[in-house]
Amino acid sequence: MDKQKILIVDDSEINRALLADILEDQYEVVEADNGAAAVALLSQHRMDFSLLLLDIMMPEMDGFEVLSYINRYHWNDTFAVIMISADDSPANIRRAYDLGALPGRNLK
Template identity: 35%
Template sequence: MASRLHLLLVDDNVADVYLAREAFERHADHIQLSVCQSGHDALACLCDTQAPPPDLIVLDINMPGMDGFDVLEAIKADPGLVHLPVVMLSASDNPADVTRAYSLRASAYVVKAHDFATFLQQIDALVGFWTLCRVSGKPLRAQGRGL
């Protein structure tokens, strides 16, 4: 059986993290969810050479200190992390935010649904898509990393 998809959720909002955990819990047999509640914590986690890197990063934009764009930019500037897919998951549907995310090489941009039922469908699609992006049960990723 293929190993579970390791997903790193980066979001500072406690309520949003709770809802995301609820949504991802439906896929507990397919994913392993880790959570960081700040951009600085996420980068520290990603640079920990003792821990395996995530297969996918799901990143909020609006966070204090280091926002999601700053985190995305740092990930894509690091030769050891640049290969990691990053999905921006934000309440912002501002076209400038979407354009900026893609210009910084986000893999996808998802506007969080306002109702939980639709949000569950978004998470189902996200998990389904990224699970299918694996070859022989192993995620597509490079071996090296570190800032």
């Protein structure tokens, strides 16, 4: 049986490596180092993914911009999104919920 595919989007290579190490036995892990790279990947392969682990604070395109883009085109109808960030402020948690994401745990 094929493993489900997860996309990890974080500008921190250490965080991506940590998550990939935890998940790679049970899932096929794909990584993107910023939001723009994630959108480019999802625009061509979104049906391949079951889950997106998405950092909030990134260069080029932050996690909220990525999530807004995903919502605009209804890509989140095919996969779940969990936000991961060191910034666990109530405002960011509320914004992530409002955009349809599930909260993740603080990694930084």
